[in-house]
Every structure is written in C-alpha cells, then in structure tokens.
Amino acid sequence: MSGWRDSLEKRKVEWRKLEYAMTDTLAGRRVLRVAGPRSPRLTTPVSKAIRQEELATVGETFDAGLACFCLGELSPQQRGHFLQNWHARLASGATVVMADRRSEGCATPVELYDLFAPLGTALDVQVGRTFWWVRYKRK
Numbered sequence: 001m002s003g004w005r006d007s008l009e010k011r012k013v014e015w016r017k018l019e020y021a022m023t024d025t026l027a028g029r030r031v032l033r034v035a036g037p038r039s040p041r042l043t044t045p046v047s048k049a050i051r052q053e054e055l056a057t058v059g060e061t062f063d064a065g066l067a068c069f070c071l072g073e074l075s076p077q078q079r080g081h082f083l084q085n086w087h088a089r090l091a092s093g094a095t096v097v098m099a100d101r102r103s104e105g106c107a108t109p110v111e112l113y114d115l116f117a118p119l120g121t122a123l124d125v126q127v128g129r130t131f132w133w134v135r136y137k138r139k
Contacts, residue, residue, distance in 0.1 A: 014128045019043060021126075022066060022097050025135055029064035032089055036069035036100075055085050064095040065138075072103040079105070083119060090138050096120060099133040106132060 023044045033046040034055055044066060050058060052070050065086060071079050090096065096119075105111055112125045112134055120136030 011130045014130055015040065018099055018126075018128075018131055018133050021133070022099065025095060025097055026064050026066060029095060030062050031064040031066055032058065032060075032062040032086075034065070034067040034070055034086060036067075036071075037073065039069045042066075042068065052082070055082070055089070058089050061089060061091050062094060063091050065090045065097070067098045069100050071098065071106055072100045076105055079115070087119065087138055092138060094138045095135065096138050097133065097135045099131055101130060102127065102132055 019042060022042070026044055026046075031044070031046040031048075033042075033044070033049040034052055035049065036052050046066065047062065048058070048060070052067075067086060070082060074082060087096075098116075100106060106115070107127075109125045109127050112127065112132055113123065116125070116134050116136060117123055120138050123136040124134065126133050
C-alpha cells in the first residue's frame with residue numbers, strides 16, 4: 001500500500017512543479033484557459049476559462065493560452081482540429097502552454113516536438129514520469 005501512496009505523492013509533486021512553471025510563464029498575460037474533461041484545479045490566473053467543447057463560442061483573441069488535459073483522449077486527427085481552433089483564438093506571438101498525462105502519441109519528447117514544432121517558435125518540451133508540458137510562441 002505504501003508504494004501506491006508514494007506514487008501518488010510523486011505525481012502531486014510533479015504536478016505542483018508544472019503548475020508553478022505555468023504560473024510564472026503566464027504571469028501578466030491575458031490568458032484563455034481550455035480545460036479537458038478531467039482537468040485539475042489550477043492556481044494559474046486566467047482571463048477566460050472554458051471547457052474544451054465550448055472553444056468554438058470564443059470570439060475574442062488572447063495573448064496567451066493554457067490547455068490542460070485536452071489532447072490525451074483525442075485521436076491524432078482530433079488533436080489537429082483542436083489545436084487549429086485553439087490557435088485561431090490566440091494572437092500571433094502568443095505564449096502557449098499545454099500540459100497533459102503521458103499517453104499514446106503524446107508520451108515522448110520526440111512525439112511532442114513533432115506535434116508542436118510546426119505551430120510555434122521557442123519550443124520547450126518537458127516530459128516527466130506522469131505528465132508532459134510544452135510551451136512555445138504561436139507562429
């Protein structure tokens with residue numbers, strides 16, 4: 001039983017590190033946050049928070065975007081569609097941050113680089129034991 005608790009505590013510590021990095025990266029920006037079906041609570045300040053399925057209703061443009069737990073349950077085709085719709089609501093040069101659980105197609109730094117490199121510059125890919133996160137500037 002203690003192995004399970006240790007594993008859970010390690011995931012919490014890993015997520016807290018991600019959350020601190022997200023907060024620092026997005027500080028002072030007008031942020032559109034998109035949450036997937038099982039997103040955790042975040043302390044990161046946002047200007048507008050929506051669920052993934054509400055993305056099409058957003059008519060404003062933001063200078064930063066945060067999406068958590070949005071890609072892991074989508075097929076590769078759905079991922080492309082989601083990213084296209086989300087980027088349409090972010091200004092050119094916007095700071096983009098995404099985080100999710102490691103899953104098929106989003107598990108290794110190479111897979112993440114291949115997915116996000118065409119979308120932005122200054123790409124930073126971080127992969128932990130349980131979670132990954134990516135930040136970049138939208139092209």
